[in-house]
Amino acid sequence: MVDVGTGLVAIGSAVAIVGSAIAAGIAEKSIGAAAVGAMAEKEELFGKGLILTVIPETLVIFGLVMALLILNLAK
Amino acid sequence: MLKPESMSRLVIAGHKEHMQQTINELHQLKVLHIVDHAKNELADIGSPYEKASALSETLIKIRSIMTYCSLNRGSDAESPDKTHDKLSHDKINSRLQAISGQIAGIQESIREYQSRLTKNNVVLAELRKLEDLKMPLEAISAYKSLVYFVGYANDAQSLHGRLQKKGWNFRMYLSQKNPKLMALFIESGKSKEAAEILGQSSFSSLNAALLEELEGLPSKAAEKVSKEILDCSNEAERLGKELAQAGKDNMEFLLAAEKYLSNELEKAEAPLRFAATKNAFFVSGWVPAGNISHVMNRLEKTLKNKLFISFDAPKPKDDVPVKLNNKKYAKPFEFLLDLYSLPIYREFDPTLLIFLTFPIFFGFMLGDIGYGLLSLGIFALMKKKMPKAKNFFNIFMLSSVSTVFFGLLFGEFFGAEEIGHFELWHILSRSHDVMLLLSIAVGIGIVHLNLGLILGFFNERKLHGLKHAIYAKGSWFILQGGTFILIADTINLISTSTLLIVFGFAITYGLLIGSILILLAIIMLIKGEGIIGPIEILGLIGNIGSYSRLMAIGLSSVMLAIVINEMAFEFLHKGNLYILAGILLLLIGHAINMALGWMGSFLHSLRLHYVEFFTKFFHGGGKKYSPFGL
Missing domain, CATH: 3.30.70.2170 (Alpha-Beta Plaits)
Known part of the structure; x- marks a missing residue:
C-alpha cells in the first residue's frame, strides 16, 4: 500500500486532468456546434471548423502537463 | 521561395x-x-456581347441535363479539350435539341410513374386499414340517394343497435378484429342526423373517396395495388438507369460543350470587367x-x-x-496555407517553413517505426485511389517518413520498446523520460516562436518601417534576453557579484540587468503595439506552454499502444481461443490508435502553425491570383 502522501499526490494530479478536461469539453462543445452549423451552410469551411474545434484542447494539455509535474512530487 | x-x-x-x-x-x-x-x-x-445571353441560356440547359444524369463537371472529364476546336454554338444547339428531347421524354415518364407511385402508396395505406371489412369496394362510389361513412368510431357495435332503433334504412359493415372500424351506408335524407349520432361516438372518417375506383374485397384490392406499386417502382428504376445511360452516352459531348460554352461566355462577358x-x-x-x-x-x-x-x-x-511561388517539394504545403489564408503580396510566404517544421512536429508526436511505415503504405495507396487529393496525401506521406525517423530515435515499434528480447536502440524513451521530453518540446517551441518573431521583424520593417519593427518585434528579443538573465541568475546558472543588499535580499548585477531589460522591453512594446502589447506577454508564455502538446499527444499515443500490447499479450499467453482474441485486439486497437494519432498529430501540428507560429508575423488576407481564361 502507498502512503497517504502519495495518494494525495495522485488525487491532486487526477484533479488537474479532470478539471482541465471538463473545461476543454465545455469550450469545444460550443465551438463544435457553431462549426457544424457553419459547415452546413458552406462545406468548404470543414478545414477551418476542424482547426477551431481543437483550439481549446490546449487546456487539457496544460492539465496533463500539470498532472505530470504533480506526479513528479511523489518520486 | x-x-x-x-x-x-x-x-x-x-x-x-x-x-x-x-x-x-x-x-x-x-x-x-x-x-x-x-x-x-x-x-x-x-456592356457584354449580344451572344452572351444566348450562350448562358444554352449553358444552363446543358448544366441542367448534367444534373439530371448526375454528371459532375470536371470529375469525369477524360480530356474534352481535344474536341474543342470542332465545336460551335450552333452545332451544340442542334445536338442539344435531340439530347434534351430524349432526356425530357424519359424525365416525363419517370415523373408520371413517381406520381402514380405516391398515389398508390396512399391508397394502399387506406386499404390496409379496411382489410378486415367484408365489404365489396364497389359499394363505395358517388351515389345520388345514398351517403357513406367509413372510419373509426367508439364502440361501433352498439351504434348499429342505436341506428336500428331509429327505424332508418341503412346497411352497416363491421370488422371482426377491430371493434372501432365501421362502414355505414344510409339514405342521403338522414345523413345529417346520422352524422350527429356518429359524432357522439367520436367518429373519425377515413379517406374513402380514394377507393372509389377499386373493385372486390379490400384485401384482394390491396394485393392488386401493391403489385402495381412494385411495377411502378421497377419501371421508375429502369427509366432512371436509362437516364443515366443516356447521360453516359453523351458524357463526352456534354462535358466538352459545357467547357466550351463557359469559355465563350467568359469571353463574351469580359467587357463587363x-x-x-x-x-x-x-x-x-x-x-x-x-x-x-x-x-x-x-x-x-x-x-x-x-x-x-x-x-x-x-x-x-x-x-x-498573390501567386505562391514554391519549389516542387514544398508545393503540397501551399494547401495548408490555403486552408488558413493567403499572405498579402508584400509579406513572407511561409510555405517553405511549414514544409520544414510540419513533418517534424507530426513525426515528433506520432513517432513510431511501425505506425510510420504502415501509414506511408496506406497513404501511398490512397493517393493512387484519389489523385484529386494528391497534395493532402503528399503531406501525409512526408509526415509518415518523419514518423519513422522519430520512431527510430525513440525506439518504438507499435508502442513496444523491444521486439522479442531484443531491445530497440533509442536516444530517449518517451514512456520513461517524460520530463526530458517536456523540456525538449518547450525548447522546440521557443525556437519556433523566435523564428516567427524574426520573420515578423522583417515583415514589420517592410510594411511599417524599421522603427516600428524594433518597437513591436525587437522588444520581444530583449524581453527574452532579460528573462533569461533573471532566471539564470536566480538558479545560479551564472553568478554575478552582489550590488547591494536590501532587507537581507541580495540584489546582484544579473538581477538588476535582467529587470532593466524586461522593463525596457515593456516600454518598447507599449510604444510599438499600444497597451495591448504587455498583455501579450502572458500570451507568449501560453504559446510556449502550448508546445508541450508535442509531448502530450505523443505520450498519450505511446501509452495507448502500450496498454493495447499488454492486454493483447495477456490473452496470447492464455493460449487456445484467447490467441484469436489477442490478435483481434492488437489489430483493432492499433488501427484505432493509429487513426487517432493521424488526426491528433495532423490537427495539432497544424494548430501550432496557425495559432502559435502565424500570429507572430502573418497578416494574411491576400487575394488569389486567378488569370483570365483559366
Whole structure:
C-alpha cells in the first residue's frame, strides 16, 4: 500500500486532468456546434471548423502537463 | 521561395473595334488577372456581347441535363479539350435539341410513374386499414340517394343497435378484429342526423373517396395495388438507369460543350470587367513579372500597334493578387496555407517553413517505426485511389517518413520498446523520460516562436518601417534576453557579484540587468503595439506552454499502444481461443490508435502553425491570383 502522501499526490494530479478536461469539453462543445452549423451552410469551411474545434484542447494539455509535474512530487 | 511571385501592373487601352481580338488573345494567354473596373465619372463598365445571353441560356440547359444524369463537371472529364476546336454554338444547339428531347421524354415518364407511385402508396395505406371489412369496394362510389361513412368510431357495435332503433334504412359493415372500424351506408335524407349520432361516438372518417375506383374485397384490392406499386417502382428504376445511360452516352459531348460554352461566355462577358467609353475600352490587371515581355510580344504581333499597352511595378498601396511561388517539394504545403489564408503580396510566404517544421512536429508526436511505415503504405495507396487529393496525401506521406525517423530515435515499434528480447536502440524513451521530453518540446517551441518573431521583424520593417519593427518585434528579443538573465541568475546558472543588499535580499548585477531589460522591453512594446502589447506577454508564455502538446499527444499515443500490447499479450499467453482474441485486439486497437494519432498529430501540428507560429508575423488576407481564361 502507498502512503497517504502519495495518494494525495495522485488525487491532486487526477484533479488537474479532470478539471482541465471538463473545461476543454465545455469550450469545444460550443465551438463544435457553431462549426457544424457553419459547415452546413458552406462545406468548404470543414478545414477551418476542424482547426477551431481543437483550439481549446490546449487546456487539457496544460492539465496533463500539470498532472505530470504533480506526479513528479511523489518520486 | 518565401516570397509570392512578383507581379507587374499591366494596362491596355484601345479602340472598341479591337476589343474582341484583345479578349481572345488575353483568354489564350491565360496570365492576366483582371482588376474589375468600378463605374466612375470617367468611364462606365463595358456592356457584354449580344451572344452572351444566348450562350448562358444554352449553358444552363446543358448544366441542367448534367444534373439530371448526375454528371459532375470536371470529375469525369477524360480530356474534352481535344474536341474543342470542332465545336460551335450552333452545332451544340442542334445536338442539344435531340439530347434534351430524349432526356425530357424519359424525365416525363419517370415523373408520371413517381406520381402514380405516391398515389398508390396512399391508397394502399387506406386499404390496409379496411382489410378486415367484408365489404365489396364497389359499394363505395358517388351515389345520388345514398351517403357513406367509413372510419373509426367508439364502440361501433352498439351504434348499429342505436341506428336500428331509429327505424332508418341503412346497411352497416363491421370488422371482426377491430371493434372501432365501421362502414355505414344510409339514405342521403338522414345523413345529417346520422352524422350527429356518429359524432357522439367520436367518429373519425377515413379517406374513402380514394377507393372509389377499386373493385372486390379490400384485401384482394390491396394485393392488386401493391403489385402495381412494385411495377411502378421497377419501371421508375429502369427509366432512371436509362437516364443515366443516356447521360453516359453523351458524357463526352456534354462535358466538352459545357467547357466550351463557359469559355465563350467568359469571353463574351469580359467587357463587363473593362472600363468603356463610347469608342474606347480600357483594361487593367496583374501579370507575373516574368511573363510581361511575352504578353507584350503577343499583343503587338496580333494587333500591330493598335493598342496602348503599358506596365509598371506595384505601388505600396496596391492590392496585388498573390501567386505562391514554391519549389516542387514544398508545393503540397501551399494547401495548408490555403486552408488558413493567403499572405498579402508584400509579406513572407511561409510555405517553405511549414514544409520544414510540419513533418517534424507530426513525426515528433506520432513517432513510431511501425505506425510510420504502415501509414506511408496506406497513404501511398490512397493517393493512387484519389489523385484529386494528391497534395493532402503528399503531406501525409512526408509526415509518415518523419514518423519513422522519430520512431527510430525513440525506439518504438507499435508502442513496444523491444521486439522479442531484443531491445530497440533509442536516444530517449518517451514512456520513461517524460520530463526530458517536456523540456525538449518547450525548447522546440521557443525556437519556433523566435523564428516567427524574426520573420515578423522583417515583415514589420517592410510594411511599417524599421522603427516600428524594433518597437513591436525587437522588444520581444530583449524581453527574452532579460528573462533569461533573471532566471539564470536566480538558479545560479551564472553568478554575478552582489550590488547591494536590501532587507537581507541580495540584489546582484544579473538581477538588476535582467529587470532593466524586461522593463525596457515593456516600454518598447507599449510604444510599438499600444497597451495591448504587455498583455501579450502572458500570451507568449501560453504559446510556449502550448508546445508541450508535442509531448502530450505523443505520450498519450505511446501509452495507448502500450496498454493495447499488454492486454493483447495477456490473452496470447492464455493460449487456445484467447490467441484469436489477442490478435483481434492488437489489430483493432492499433488501427484505432493509429487513426487517432493521424488526426491528433495532423490537427495539432497544424494548430501550432496557425495559432502559435502565424500570429507572430502573418497578416494574411491576400487575394488569389486567378488569370483570365483559366
